[in-house]
Amino acid sequence: MGASQSTESNLTASIQRHLSKIVVAPSFAASLFFVYGFILWTGYMAFSKSRMLPVWDWAGLRQYERLWQMERWHVAIENLLIFGGLFIVTSLIIGCLLAVLLDQRIRAEGALRTIFLYPMALSFIVTGTVWKWLLNPGLGLESMMHDLGWTSFKFDWLVNSDMAIYTVVIAAVWQASGFVMAMFLAALRGVDQDIIRAAYMDGASLPRIYFGIIIPSIRPVFLSAIVVLAHLAVKSFDLVIALTGGGPGYSSDLPATFMYTMAFQRNQLGVGAASAMMMLATVMAIIVPYLYSELRGGKKNG
Amino acid sequence: MADIQTYSHDAGWKHTVLRGLLYLILILFAAYYLFPLIVMISTSLKSLDEIREGSLISLPRVVTFDAWNYAWNEACVGVECTGIKIYFWNSVKMAIPAVLISTFLGAINGYALTKWRFKGANIVFALLLFGCFIPFQVVLLPMSQVLGKLGLASSTAGLVMVHVVYGLCFTTLFFRNYYVSIPDELVKAATIDGAGFFTIFWRIILPISTPIIVVSVIWQFTQIWNDFLFGASFASGANAPMTVALNNIVNTTTGVKQYNVDMAAALLTGLPTLLVYVLAGKYFVRGLTAGSVKG
Numbered sequence: 001m002g003a004s005q006s007t008e009s010n011l012t013a014s015i016q017r018h019l020s021k022i023v024v025a026p027s028f029a030a031s032l033f034f035v036y037g038f039i040l041w042t043g044y045m046a047f048s049k050s051r052m053l054p055v056w057d058w059a060g061l062r063q064y065e066r067l068w069q070m071e072r073w074h075v076a077i078e079n080l081l082i083f084g085g086l087f088i089v090t091s092l093i094i095g096c097l098l099a100v101l102l103d104q105r106i107r108a109e110g111a112l113r114t115i116f117l118y119p120m121a122l123s124f125i126v127t128g129t130v131w132k133w134l135l136n137p138g139l140g141l142e143s144m145m146h147d148l149g150w151t152s153f154k155f156d157w158l159v160n161s162d163m164a165i166y167t168v169v170i171a172a173v174w175q176a177s178g179f180v181m182a183m184f185l186a187a188l189r190g191v192d193q194d195i196i197r198a199a200y201m202d203g204a205s206l207p208r209i210y211f212g213i214i215i216p217s218i219r220p221v222f223l224s225a226i227v228v229l230a231h232l233a234v235k236s237f238d239l240v241i242a243l244t245g246g247g248p249g250y251s252s253d254l255p256a257t258f259m260y261t262m263a264f265q266r267n268q269l270g271v272g273a274a275s276a277m278m279m280l281a282t283v284m285a286i287i288v289p290y291l292y293s294e295l296r297g298g299k300k301n302g
Numbered sequence: 303m304a305d306i307q308t309y310s311h312d313a314g315w316k317h318t319v320l321r322g323l324l325y326l327i328l329i330l331f332a333a334y335y336l337f338p339l340i341v342m343i344s345t346s347l348k349s350l351d352e353i354r355e356g357s358l359i360s361l362p363r364v365v366t367f368d369a370w371n372y373a374w375n376e377a378c379v380g381v382e383c384t385g386i387k388i389y390f391w392n393s394v395k396m397a398i399p400a401v402l403i404s405t406f407l408g409a410i411n412g413y414a415l416t417k418w419r420f421k422g423a424n425i426v427f428a429l430l431l432f433g434c435f436i437p438f439q440v441v442l443l444p445m446s447q448v449l450g451k452l453g454l455a456s457s458t459a460g461l462v463m464v465h466v467v468y469g470l471c472f473t474t475l476f477f478r479n480y481y482v483s484i485p486d487e488l489v490k491a492a493t494i495d496g497a498g499f500f501t502i503f504w505r506i507i508l509p510i511s512t513p514i515i516v517v518s519v520i521w522q523f524t525q526i527w528n529d530f531l532f533g534a535s536f537a538s539g540a541n542a543p544m545t546v547a548l549n550n551i552v553n554t555t556t557g558v559k560q561y562n563v564d565m566a567a568a569l570l571t572g573l574p575t576l577l578v579y580v581l582a583g584k585y586f587v588r589g590l591t592a593g594s595v596k597g
Contacts, residue, residue: 019499020418027411027470028426034441034467035433041444054447094331101328104305114583115332118339121579121586122572123528125545129552129568130338133345133561134358144358178335182587235437238530242549256531259439264535269443276439287435295428 039280045273052267063270072250073275076258079165083254084233086169087176091229092222094173095180100210102181103188113185117178124175128242131171132158135243161251164244168236168252171243176232180225187218227290234283255279346370346565353561369562373570377563378554379547380539386567388540389547393527396458396543400465401522407466408473408518413507415474416481417489418499427478433471441468442535449536456537464536465526472525473518476589480514481507513585520582521589524575544571 015022046064049057067073098116102109119127134140137156145153157163191214199209237256244252246261253261255275263272341358346369348362356363375385411430415423445464446455454460484507492502533543542550548571552564579586 016498018420020414021420023414023499024411024423024426027407027430027474030467030470031430031433034445035436035471036429038441038444039436042440045443054443098328098331101324104324106324106328112328112332114580115335117583117587118576118579119335120590121524121575123530123545123575125528125530125549126568126572127338129548129564130342132552133564134338134341139353139561140358147357174335174338179590183591186591231435237439238545241530241534242552245553256437256439259442260531260535263443273443276437276442279437280440283435283437291431291435 042273050269063274067274076253076255088229090173091177094177098181099184119175120179124238125242161248164252187221342565369566373563373566379550389544393544396461397526400462404466404469405518408477411474412477412481476518516585517589
């Protein structure tokens with residue numbers, strides 16, 4: 001009797017001791033399976049002969065070879081470079097500019113901030129729908145300019161296979177630049193006022209204070225913003241689907257839409273898996289060094 | 303903050319001109335950001351004839367809610383012409399449980415990982431965190447097979463599961479960073495008084511977690527409501543969420559293009575998250591920065 005009671009209390013005590021682990025275990029198991037397991041699964045599929053149905057026959061690098069031989073994949077990669085580069089640079093410039101302007105004791109700052117940032121609350125599908133309408137050559141901006149009397153105005157990028165990817169940049173910058181502004185504004189507010197005052201006393205002009213002191217001192221925010229924007233660019237899918245559908249033809253395809261088409265419409269599971277692994281590698285190359293430095297920095301600070 | 307007023311060597315008219323220019327640029331940018339929203343609203347209130355005759359920026363001569371009514375009750379998504387209301391409710395049915403479950407799991411994980419540290423807790427956290435950053439394309443194919451095997455393919459329950467699993471890393475990140483800043487003494491004192499793991503969680507930790515719960519709920523709601531990739535990949539037909547239905551309406555190629563209906567449907571899709579943003583913008587921004595950068 002006494003013995004069984006003590007084993008019972010031992011058990012309770014041991015459950016109590018391990019409760020923390022027990023509570024985290026389901027989430028941990030889920031992430032092991034749904035994140036790491038799935039990555040291995042997709043990774044293996046990329047080495048298999050899978051086409052319409054997943055099969056487990058080993059095919060070596062065959063799927064990767066096919067992927068890199070596809071004209072469409074090269075278009076997607078090239079588009080990612082164009083889109084990613086322009087999207088990151090333009091969003092940074094607009095976001096930084098707006099943050100500096102808003103930092104000048106602006107009367108309606110709260111309202112302006114709300115206006116600049118609201119696109120971020122919308123789904124990319126909604127954003128794509130609106131811009132598709134605005135950029136529609138027959139009825140949108142082009143016809144508006146014609147109505148205003150500028151009859152030679154031509155803006156058919158949406159249906160022009162050489163230019164379609166740039167319309168994605170326009171919509172994406174509209175959506176994300178306010179977010180960059182919010183990041184920069186928070187950083188500007190954290191700059192040490194004494195240094196600015198000292199520089200002012202030494203006779204430095206406002207532009208010099210910004211370019212010489214403030215902007216260099218918020219360099220870490222630039223890095224964070226670039227990482228976030230690059231990450232967004234690689235994952236961009238919804239916006240392209242809603243705005244151009246990857247078209248005309250496949251001229252505005254990005255790796256994310258390429259993968260989806262191969263996996264769900266073209267019955268090329270192996271090629272789709274290989275392209276997904278390429279995307280993963282790209283994101284890892286951006287994120288892992290960044291996270292590593294962030295987490296180390298975090299430890300240093302306490 | 304460094305501003306012209308405090309740090310300017312220019313006095314008088316030059317200062318006034320600079321100020322004026324500053325406001326002009328800001329107003330132009332505000333117009334740029336608002337333009338699509340205004341066009342969207344005004345187009346949704348026009349009749350189709352007026353859209354063809356009028357210009358993009360002209361306000362509706364006759365305000366009509368026909369397009370809204372049509373989008374909600376009659377619009378065709380694929381072959382079904384039941385309006386987007388059923389898809390709106392699909393999104394509601396998907397978002398509410400997914401938000402609640404992932405937030406609760408995030409809270410309890412964050413609590414366990416910071417206040418009851420065990421050996422390897424940091425590694426567990428780092429492994430969980432990684433899930434925030436993977437491009438979801440890499441999990442699409444296995445997930446569709448697993449959902450099929452579980453009998454959850456093209457169902458709302460399946461989407462709830464997917465959103466809980468991949469939202470977990472974000473919510474754990476939020477709560478973990480929040481609880482790290484709460485003094486451990488609070489928990490220690492309660493332990494000495496004989497309170498256990500869950501008593502402390504319910505009685506002490508949860509009551510002081512309101513701000514981070516709000517951030518987590520808003521972040522998860524926006525992410526899940528706005529998601530398109532998972533919805534399009536795993537839920538088709540009558541179980542599709544709102545974003546997928548909107549895309550189907552807009553990209554339907556048959557029949558006369560009803561731009562006013564497209565715009566009304568787009569507004570209906572955007573309304574819940576816009577509302578959240580207007581009502582709780584501060585928390586929304588905090589979620590954005592915490593979700594993308596380390597808190």
